[in-house]
Amino acid sequence: MSVPENKSGGSSLDKALSLLQEVCMTPVPLRFAELVEKTDLPKATAHRTLTSLADKGLVRFDEESQLYYPGYGLLELAHQAWASMDVRDIAADQMKALWQDTGETIHLAVLDRGEVIYIDKLESQKSLRLFSAVGKKGPAYCTGVGKAMLAFLDEDSLTQAIQDQSFIQHTETTLKNETELRAALSQIRSSRVSLDLEEHEDGIQCAASVILNHNHEPIAAMSITAPKFRVDDARFQHFQTLVKDACTKVSIRMGASASN
Incomplete structure (x- = not known):
């Protein structure tokens, strides 16, 4: 069974991974507008996806600087992966x-x-x-x-x-x-x-x-x-x-x- 794609192309998982990769791989933390530009996602989709990633601890949003950082949940995932x-x-x-x-x-x-x-x-x-x-x-x-x-x-x-x-x-x-x-x-x-x-x-x-x-x-x-x-x-x-x-x-x- 294929994964449904939305109007902007790509599955929801693809979009989440794209955003997560940008947050983790960039040498300088990015703002929301910069992430939207780099991933070419609609603002509503990007916001919804980033919120879900933050809820899972995979990204972290700093209110003061308005920047996105890798979340501490990634460390837990990495630890479990290495342990297994x-x-x-x-x-x-x-x-x-x-x-x-x-x-x-x-x-x-x-x-x-x-x-x-x-x-x-x-x-x-x-x-x-x-x-x-x-x-x-x-x-x-x-x-x-x-x-x-x-x-x-x-x-x-x-x-x-x-x-x-x-x-x-x-x-x-x-x-x-x-x-x-x-x-x-x-x-x-x-x-x-x-x-x-x-x-x-x-x-x-x-x-x-x-x-x-x-x-x-x-x-x-x-x-x-x-x-x-x-x-x-x-x-x-x-x-x-x-x-x-x-x-x-x-x-x-x-x-x-x-x-x-």
């Missing part, structure tokens, strides 16, 4: 691209009470047996995805997460204590790249990066994992670039600023 996004769906194409580009195992993980939970995984196209499995938990202090997320926690959350770490020595290169971990996290915050250099499993290394939301909070991390024997330094450096770029793209989709 499933990072697995949002990251799926980037995981697949990494898998196709590298032929190695790709992980997607979240952080839960100081532990890593793997929520998605694309298996290597080559022979490789790893600790990880979807739904399985792992330590955060000695995994690439874990450190990637720890690095972007606020201080209170990080302090609690560090207290939750066991600092068991899985290999000779496993970080031994809070001091070593905090030093590593400082570097990760600067580079946006987190490395696992055989810290959890001998012979296995990975390059990871964080996925942030609109509040600059870590909500997940992705990694490329491969055995050390088949990845030289140049290729491993390339992995770091690939995973950082992929996570940046997913972060932007989750509402993070491109400059974060």
Whole structure:
């Protein structure tokens, strides 16, 4: 069933969206007459539509200046939209691209009470047996995805997460204590790249990066994992670039600023 159009052309929804876009996208707040001119709507239609948008909290009219501003209700809508996004769906194409580009195992993980939970995984196209499995938990202090997320926690959350770490020595290169971990996290915050250099499993290394939301909070991390024997330094450096770029793209989709 088609949406009826009125005499000025376009549905009521089209007109509301047109006005909302003008209010939100203009660098300088506009008056009613300017909005009418920009949208080419009849005054009565524009007034009625703006009133409806204001009632919903989507635009805000300042009586003193006679200017229209974006409404605070837009923030609530944005928050609900971001909260309802499933990072697995949002990251799926980037995981697949990494898998196709590298032929190695790709992980997607979240952080839960100081532990890593793997929520998605694309298996290597080559022979490789790893600790990880979807739904399985792992330590955060000695995994690439874990450190990637720890690095972007606020201080209170990080302090609690560090207290939750066991600092068991899985290999000779496993970080031994809070001091070593905090030093590593400082570097990760600067580079946006987190490395696992055989810290959890001998012979296995990975390059990871964080996925942030609109509040600059870590909500997940992705990694490329491969055995050390088949990845030289140049290729491993390339992995770091690939995973950082992929996570940046997913972060932007989750509402993070491109400059974060």
